[in-house]
Amino acid sequence: MLRLTGQPTERAFLHKVMEMSGQDLLDCLQCGKCSGSCPIASETVAGPRRLIARILAGMKDEALEDATWWYCVACGTCAGRCPVEINMYEVATALCEIAEAEGVKPSEPDIHLFEELFLKSVQKTGRVRELQAVMQYNLRTFHPFKDMVPGMKLIFKGAISPKEMLPGGGSDPKVARIFSRLAEKE
Amino acid sequence: MKASYYPGCSLEGTAKPYDHSSRAVCEALGIGLEDIPDWSCCGSSPALKMNKDLSTALAAHNLALSETQSVEDVVIPCPFCFRRLLSAQAELAADPDLKARIEGAVEAEIQGTTGIHSLLGFLAERVGADGVRKKVQRPLKGLRVAPYYGCYLVKPHDVTGFDDPENPTSMDDLLTALGAETVDWDFKTECCGAGLAVSKTETVRDLCRRIVAEAVHQKADAVVVACQLCQANLDMRQDGGAMPVLYFTQLMGLAFGMSAKDLGLKHHLASPMKMLKAKGIVS
Amino acid sequence: MKKKIGVYVCQCGTNIAGTVDVAKIADEIATENEDVAVCRYYKYMCSEPGQKLIRDDIAEMGLDCVVEASCSPKMHEPTFRNAVSQAGMNPYMFEMVNIREHCSWISKNPDLATKKAKDLVKGGISRVAHHQPLQGTRKPVTPAALVVGGGIAGITASLKIANAGYQVYMIEKDEIIGGRMAQFDKTFPTLDCAGCTLTPKTSEVGRHPNVEILTKSEVAEVTGFVGNFKVKVRQKPRYVSTEKCTGCGDCQPVCPIDITSDFEVGLATRHPISRPFPQAIPNTYSILRAGSPPCQTACPAGVNAVGYMNLTGMGKYDEALAVVRERMPFAAVCGRICFHPCESVCKRGLLDDPLAICYTKRFLGDRELARGEFVHPPLKEAKPDKVAIVGAGPAGLSAAYYLAIEGYPVTVFEKLPVAGGMLAVGIPDYRLPRDILNAEIDNLKGMGVEIRTGVAFGTDVTFDSLEAEGYKSFFIATGLHNSMSLKIQGEDLEGVVGGTDLLRKVSLDEPAAIGKKVVIIGGGNVAIDCARSCLRMGADEVIVLYRRSREEMPAWDIEVDEAEHEGVQFMFLAAPTRLIGDGKLSRIEYIRMELGEPDDSGRRRPQPVEGSETVMDVDTVVPAIGQASDPDFITKLDVELERWGTIRAAEGTLATTRPGVFAGGDCALGAASFVEAVAHGRQAAESIHHYLAHGGLRPLTPSETPMDEAVTEDEKRRAKPIPRQEMPRLSEAKRKGNFDEVDLGFTEEMAAAEGRRCLSCSLCCQCGECVRECGPQAIDLRETERVRELEIGAIVVATGIDIFDAGRYPEYGHGRYPDVITNLQFERLCNASGPTGGKVVRPSDGKVPRSVVFVQCVGSRDRAKGNEYCSKVCCMISAKQLSIFKHHNPDGQAYVFYIDNRAGGKGYEEFLRRTIEEDEARYIRGRVARVFREGGRLVVRGEDSLAGMPVEVEADMVVLATGLTAQKDYTAVARALNLSTDQYGFFIESHPKLGPVETSLSGIFLAGGAQGPKDIPESVAQGGAAGAEALALFSVGEVEVEPTVAGVDERLCTGCRTCVELCAYNAVSFSEECKAAFINEALCQGCGTCAAACPVAAIHVQHYTPEQIMAQIEGILA
Amino acid sequence: MTDYEPKIIAFLCNWCSYVAADAAGVSRFQQAANVRVIRVFCSGMVDPSYVLKAFSSGADAVLVAGCHPGDCHYISGNMKALRRSFLLANLLKEMGVDEGRFRLEWIAASESPRYAEVINEMSESVRQLGPMH
Amino acid sequence: MKPKIAIVSASGCRACETTMLDIHYGVSALNRWAEIQFWPFVLGSSMADLERIDHLDVCFFSGAIATGSDRAMAEMLRKKCDRLVAVGACAAYGGMPGLKNLKKPATAEAADRGDLPEELALPEQENRVRALDGVDGIDRVDAVVPGCPAPVNLVWAAVSALVCGGEADARITYAAARLPEEMVRPILSGLGPPPGAVFAGEKAVCATCSRKKEEKRFKAVKRPYQAYESTGRCLLEQGLICQGIATREGCGGLCTGVGVPCRGCYGKPPATFDPGAKMVSAISSTFETEKPAEIQKIADDFVDMTGCFYRYTLPAQCMLMKG
Known part of the structure; x- marks a missing residue:
């Protein structure tokens, strides 16, 4: 259960990812074109859209443990098709660096x-x-x-x-x- | 025409045929290649994933090395190296703070004036189909090939700025100029799984199987690639192992009259030799 | 006297007060500013209690002026002006200060925002103290409306206005009205037949006595102001008269051209002459033509090559020849010697090779000569006025031909013993055999043209003698027959023969003794003709000396190539300096040249290299550097000459300075080409006819606008895979020592093949097939664009929407796969009058699709593609379409990939639910990533984001729900009407809530998709509202024109006239009487450009005077 | 210098730039509160005298904004503003007014983000220049 | 009793003072109407003389206020005389000496450095050159005769209005001076000129310039030697920077009539705010191009606009240089 209280800290993780990646995730429409495009999205790998949804929701742990960004091969397909031009492999790098800095065990x-x-x-x-x-x-x-x-x-x-x-x-x-x-x- | 040449690690290793055929073809086309002195790895996808600054720095290191050469253009056969160097140059130009940080790390100043080209892009733009056609000695008549561009050359388009990410045609044009027939298919830029080949082999196998199956359906005699990772994955992870996966430079070499052996055509798992012999392209 | 000012500050709920400390401002203003009699603040000043506050203060305190600080004046200025005038104050004694949009809403810093707001209020107070009471003038309203756009919104507006008894002009860009709705099959959510709903409306408009429909028309310019607009409408030709056409359709099958039908969205082809569907209004045919095709534009004579090429392609050679003859009497001659500028611009040349237009024309001419039957239009009734033509060259003979057709008795006087002018005596036989020329000239004689050779005008006959013989008009076309002099020493030596003289002698079989070694001087076609003639006459060595390089040579490449093949030598960058000989020429001295800077003609100027003189032995020298008129003859004509010795002939009419005398061809134009001479001849004939029939001069009919020259996709599709035919040629071995023709001519098959290669890029090729077929003679291919001027009181802009170009999503494969179609195409597939007769089948193979995937948001909600907005209707369109599909094919399965289902409308959500519940449509939440072919099937890939998994659907057909965009030409419309558009090109309404159909310009209203994406009910509602706005104007009958116009203080004006040129409306003039500038208030729009420029500040715009603005600046910064 | 708040006078064309300014407010695009707007019918109405007046009355900068070339509500008033701007800028330069203090911008009605951007950018650059005298 | 008058000159070329000698029948005529009490130039009067004078009726003051003694004299005269009249561009608007304001005075710079030589300290330089009415101690100037130098006819008009009362031959004088009706009426009725009257026209020079005006389309700046005119056409229309459009008339287009572009010595016309701004606006509005690069090119040919458009008026009428 996600319990939201309106504290500014709720968005801290989102803003950190946005700053490190240079990608404006608040623009995301959650349209799913990225995940449809993603070669590694599957039954088990959530794909970019859900990863962004988790970041937007402030689900930091889930986002850092998401397999998607480990799997990301930086093919750039999602970036090219995204209606708001979000480049996911930049987000993947940001998440990797945050996970590394915070000592999160690699999920993959x-x-x-x-x-x-x-x-x-x-x-x-x-x-x-x-x-x-x-x-x-x-x-x-x-x-x-x-x-x-x-x-x-x-x-x-x-x-x-x-x-x-x-x-x-x-x-x-x-x-x-x-x-x-x-x-x-x- | 002269250009700096950045082979990248794979071309020293598993992808020697790509390296050899690239050098031979450039020579035939009158392009003098000069290796970047003491080039290093661009960091590839592991650096890009794990450490942004490291990734930029490794690419910048090679940019700095290339700037010591007296040539304006760097030609890079490996699409990932190409995209990394191109991307790093743009990032440095856009962000002075980053530039200062990276220049400190690589102990060099980076002008950022180098023209960075993929080998395919360079040949398509500077030589063109007409230039290639003039060098053809042994047209690849009867050869039906499926051009496969992979991701890094064309995607994301705002980074690479090359060709159409959904339906690129520059390799098609070169292959047509060689006398080959190209397959108009929709898997030209479908991902092969790239660097997951070692750690997530099954994922890559699924992706590659599908690509090769479509090439088979389209009655292609071979898949033609411009990337050593695509070549390795498609060659190794296909079902049946009968679909040759060749570098476009190898086909250029063949058409220019070079020998199959020199072009490394015998080094592939799915051997093209029988097929090429049947078509009378090699004897 | 000090003014009493009331200041009112609005809190606007918390909108202003949330950031700006309204109370503080009010306090400070009241204490600091002594002019302020009262300063109050209130929660909502715009509310009735707020307004009452102001009204009461005015009444009780006798305020002189009022300052209101609240929202944007764009929002409530009229409200408050009304309020103060209700209290008896002049509305212009009021000033509004914007502290909401410009202060509270843009800042989060209360201190700074408050400071800013206070400054602005201070500015307003200073300004208002300088306000003057102003009174607008009242002007009558023209009770006629212009409705721009004939879609459902425009139709609704038109009917509302027309039914109320006022005149409506409806202008429509297309050939029919009905707009997008005419293309639809059914409408949501009721599944009504769109046609059944729309066509009663279109026909009502069509027959309404108060509505005049102008199709194929666009607004070119709007001037004036509300109630008194002057509108220029540019009306493209329909070519088919709406009065005469009976709609029988006989024209359609004979049309040889197939083009892609826009109405069927590319799913079918149509003929340029067509009617999109049987119930269309106007219910008559019309012809699509893109403009003058490049070939025709390039042809000096304007010959309709597209027309005769297509007719040739059909094997209709006689008809083809008739098309040639409309502007070129000599097909066989022209087909041999024309330099065919048409071919170098032929669009087919951009695909492979240009059409062999010239050779095809030659074939037509040769075929006629071979059959011995001269084809010309029937001669009109004989007229009495005789016309004399001087000179039987191409210009004179062409004039004779067209005058003969017109019915005039024509006599051609020719000094030489043969007719044909330069054709006969300037062009060697090997290029133009004499018998061909003579045969074509004989044809003219057959039409009654009298040709008197050997008669010299000026000596044998004169103007006076011919006038005495009854000649009423003259055409001088004597050409240029003298060779230009080299102006060097030795030109009079024996062995020096002028180029034109040489050719003439050769042609007339006069002796022209040339030696063994000949030097030709010059680089034009005459030089080459001389060189090749000399070879044929037995010279051993022929050298062409030209002072520039090969690149600059004016002679045609093919001629130079042929000459080189035949053995002519070229010496470039050399010019003769001296001809040496003792009575008889023996040597030539020449000097080397080098190219310097480009001159006016753009060619690099040759300069001699000093000291490089060389002497060479030579027998004959032929100067061929240009042609000149015969000075003896031309000066005696008693007409004005140009400086360079040609006759002055007015452009457009060819009239000389002597009444009734016209001049054309080389003698007026200077040395020009054959085809230009023919063009002149025809022009002269037209002018002479006009002169004789109407007694005056009239410029020639304007030519058609050239069409766009880029190759379109449709043209590529139309290009038949036929290569350009090669002209069979005489082998080089057979050419020596004779003047036999080198080009042998096309065969019938070759000509026909060439004709079929034509892209007919002008759409209609004006071949005339339909004209011949049309019973009621309703077709006029000569119709031209017209500009209508209308007096209009109100304008409704209902230009509608366009459809997003799905090709901009390469990942969806539209245009690549026939079975990936847009939803508009799907409408046509469902429509009973559509290309499949209403069967929903796959375009690729005509099979009934089983699995159909609808892809939403194609071009909507996509910032990367420039359309960030929601197109609003696509969700419902797809629901409707899948429902129709299900009705057609109950076994089928529909899938819809969507992001959010937007069904905000009456009955919309219920309808959408039904498609899920009853039609069992599978809605998959996710935007489609890609449509691709795998194993021969279409596969649609996306994410099912609710299930959280990628999904692929095997599809038989994919329907892209393309978004709605602004019309492509929105900038042109916006500029013509002076309207603003938003970033997407939709017109901006005056207020998003309160003024949805008004624009910033009073008297111009918006309706339908032009203002933003909307569905049919909304468009209809807005159309009605816009109609009502116009009616409100008409029923009041007059408008108040704002007094904010410029005025001149004559006391100050010094008459420097700086202002006069600046006014874009020509409202400023200089009055000689007052020695001062004068402003026509009716024309003045109040922009103030003149006032700002006036160096003595004599001009000011009311309510925006320098005092007021300076005071405002001072107040703000105080 | 930190609490220095420059005052900028902005003459906005009623049909384009003023609409953009309103729309920027409606869209709540945050802007530096340094600009004082004076609404004029057309950028062509702005007499260079007003610019001098603003400077001499204590403004730190002046912005004139109108419709894009070709889009003038009054056909070509904006072109007159354009012509004046160069000579006026030269005069101002001669008299020691820093270059960035006077600007002419084209801001269409639809360009509210750009309006906010211009305002913020100009406020910041004028802040860097410091007070006029 | 004859009115007592003073004629003085502060910093300047003294040409206006010389004009006083040229009026009508010359100084003798003036002497007929008035008692000249103080005129250093002619009578050799000194400041000590002035200090002794209790009261003056009219003072004709020419020259700009550039030194401390200029200022002291002006202030003292203001106190002593009823009507202070600024004669000539210097007294009226600061004149050519006013162009000094474009640069900090050498003395002030030297003083800043602390190495002001003794001899430069005299006479005491004002920091800014001012027009007569720019001096702090002077609350009003009663009349102005502009021009450089002020022309005889206008000076005489002023003298006759202020000194001679409404005498008979004055009517001719005013007609010759082409003064505006509003000004002449009160003078002739004996009320004297309205306060602050400017003895000049109220339009601009163009109104009386004899040249033909056709249309204003400015293509490029030309120097007089580049524009040979024989057509009698407006000089500005020929590309010369003629300030007649934005300069008060009164001269009768003297310079422009002989082909010399107006330099603006009468100052701005009454309704305008700043002569330079108006020159900029009027000329540039008519630039014959809409291409930014070309506009820039034309604009860049205007050199020293300050010295040109404010040649005579910098201290008084250039808004950016005031204060």
């Missing part, structure tokens, strides 16, 4: 894990080593043999080299500094 740990491994790889070497990141992910999620068959095929065809899966590679100190500088500022 596997997506989170992959993205984290990915960024670690960037931080370490400046460029991401895809296969390495994928292998690490598969190991960490206890599916070491996921996509083994196509992987082997690709190796067989010479498309990829098994060496690329091994850890290692050079480093890019400049990129590492970008990470640390931005971390400092926060």
